[in-house]
Amino acid sequence: MTKFITALAFLFTFFVVAAPSFAAEPAFFSRLSAKQIYVKDLQSGQLLYLKDAQRRMPTSSMSKVMTAYMVFDALKKGEVSLNDEFPVSEKAWRKGGSKMFVEVGKKVAVEDLLKGVIVQSGNDATIVLAEGLAGAETVFARKMTAKAHEIGMENSNFMNASGWPDPNHYSTAEDLGILAEHIITDFPEYYGFYSIQSFEYNGIKQRNRNPLLFRDDLRVDGIKTGHTEIGGYGLMASGVAPDNAERRVVVVMNGMKSEQARAQETGRVMAWALNNFENKLLVEKDKSVKNVRVVYGRQDTVAATVNEDLIVTLPYLDKDMVKIEVVTKEPMQAPVKKGDQIGELRVITPELEPMSYPLYAAQDVKKSNIVSRFFESLSYKLFGAPQ
Secondary structure: OEEOOOOEOEEEOOEEOOOOOEOOOOHHHHHOOOOEEEEEEOOOOEEEEEEOOOOOEOOHHHHHHHHHHHHHHHHHOOOOOOOOEEEOOHHHHHOOOOOOOOOOOOEEEHHHHHHHHHOOOOHHHHHHHHHHHHOOHHHHHHHHHHHHHHOOOOOOEOOOOOOOOOOOOEEOHHHHHHHHHHHHHHOOOOHHHHHOOEEEEOOEEEEOOOHHHHOOOOOEEEEEEEEEOOOEEEEEEEEEEOOEEEEEEEEEEEEEOOHHHHHHHHHHHHHHHHHOEEEEEEEOOOOOOEEEEEEOEOOOEEEEEOOOOEEEEEEHHHOOOOEEEEEEOOOEEOOEOOOOEEEEEEEEOOOEOOEEEEEEEOOOEOEOOHHHHHHHHHHHHHHOOOO
C-alpha cells in the first residue's frame, strides 16, 4: 500500500501527528519497480513518501551501515581508534561475495577496514571488524540488534555483520531510514566516509557502488547499496537541497530489478525530493503563538509555544499560501505546568490536508490563594467565565 505523507510522523517524541496527503501522487511513482520506498526530510522531520516501508525485507549489504554504526560508536567512546589494527581470520578471508581482499593472518587498520566496508562493500572486512570488536561475528550481530532496537529500529534483526542472506536477518525501509538519520546526526565526524568515491587496498582499486555519488546534478554524499537475489537491488541515500544546505533528505529504496533500475529510480526520487520542495520556518522555538486565558491562577494567561523550531516542508507552489490556525483549551484551569500541552497549531495549504502540531505552556501558573479563588468563582457564577 502506497501513502504520500506530508506531516511530521513524530515532531516531538511523545506526540503523534496525523499524516495528511497530497491531492495527487506524482505519476512517475506508479512506474517504479521498487517494492519498498521511504523518503524523509531530516530538517523538518517530515515524511514525504512511503511505500510498504514497514514491511520486513532482506537488507543485503545495506546491513553494513549498522556494522559501521557499531564501529563509529566504539570510536566515539574511545574503545578503539582508527589506527588500531585487527587480525584477519581464515573465516573472514574465505568469505564470499563482494570483498576488500584482506589476507589471512595479516592485520588491517580500522580506518582501512571501514573504507573496505563502506566503499568496497567487503564482506571480509565486516567480519574482521566484528571479530575485532566482539570476538565473534555472532556476538557482534547480537550487539547490532540490541543497538538497532535502542535507536528505534524496532523491526530489525541481524544474524551477521555483512547482510549475508539468512531468513532471520531482516529490516524495513523505515528502519533503514532511521539508521541513516542516526549515522548522519550521531556521527557527523565519520559520515564523510560515505562520500569517498573509490578506495584501493592490496593493489586493487574499487569504485563506490552508490551511483548517486557520481551525479553532478544531485548533491548526494552517501550512503550504501545492497543486493541479493531474494531482496533485489537496494539503496540508502542522502543528499542536500541545491538552494539550502540545511535541508537534507534521506531516501531508502529496495526490491528494484537491476543496477540500472536502481540508479535511475533512486536518482529520480532523490531529484524529486530535493528539487520540488522548500522548507519554511513557521514558528521559532519558545516564541509565543498565543496567550491562553487561565482561571484560578496567579496569572491570567499563559503563553502557548512550540518547543522546537516548527519547520514545514512544502511544495514550491504552496510555499506562499500557508494559513495558520491556533486551537487552544481555553480557559485553562490552574495549576498549569510548563510543558503541558494546551492546544495545537494547524497548518493549511491548498495542496495538502491540514497538519497539526502541539502547543505547550511556556511557564508554570500556580493556583491563586483560596480567597482569590472564592471571589473569582463567585464572579464566574454571577457573570460567567471568561471566554
